[in-house]
Amino acid sequence: MLSISNAHPAVEERILAAAASCVRDYGIERVTLAEIARRARVSRPTIYRRWPDSQAILAALLTRRVTEVAAEVPSTGSGRAAIVARIVAVAQRLGRDELLMAVMHSAPEFAMTYISERLGTSQQLLIDALAADLGAAQADGSVRAGDPRQLATMVLLITQSTIQSAQIVEPILPAEALALELGRALNGYLSNG
Structure with a gap:
């Protein structure tokens, strides 16, 4: 070797x-x-x-893949509409990602660690980045008041749940309809009005 x-x-x-x-x-x-x-x-x-061990390699691999996908989707602005559009685009890519879907389907118990037991590195990174974006959007008035980190965490939970459940609701909400509804949900949650 x-x-x-x-x-x-x-x-x-x-x-x-x-x-x-x-x-x-x-x-x-x-x-x-x-x-x-x-x-x-x-x-x-x-x-x-x-x-x-192999579990640590797999965790590093997933962190790298999630952060790569997030980096592939450029920001188009600092207001709520741009933030939501980017989140939805990232969610769509993650939902189609061959590696992430292989993990979800072949080892749901491994995935459940990062769904129900603890936040992984990639989740922490996403929350931190989103909290900064939401804080800026609060300053321009397009996102409601509240702790940006708490808002970002809730957005992560909503989006993560959407990605995880997309396959089971596909007969009712095909991919494009699901993306549209996710955008509406996030806009409503983050809106001032």
Whole structure:
């Protein structure tokens, strides 16, 4: 097996890419450090120097994917309408994301950790970024008063629930209708009036 120095900047990327391909091919339950190492062309100790186990790799992978998707959707303004439009666009992309959906379908108990037991890193990052945006929108009067972090957390819960349940309500709310209704829900929640 090829062993690559820790100093090589592409090692972590290769490991995360290998983990993603394992999740897509096998589902999350059958992902092993040995298979990740084989696909990344690194030794298992190289992986252990970065993460303690496959669960930690998967958590890092999901954090990276969620933050990448959020970064892919540009902000078009600072008011409520622009913030809501961006949230809906990010939710649509996350709902179609092959990796995230593979995790949701192959390991619901892993996903439930971040749904019902604790906030993950990506959720914390999203709340922090959204709280800053909502604070700015409060200053221009387009978002109602309230603690921006609490508002952002509620927006996360509404949006996360929409993404998780999209498949079961698809016969009633196809993707475009669901996006429209999510936008209405968020606009109503954040509105001054």
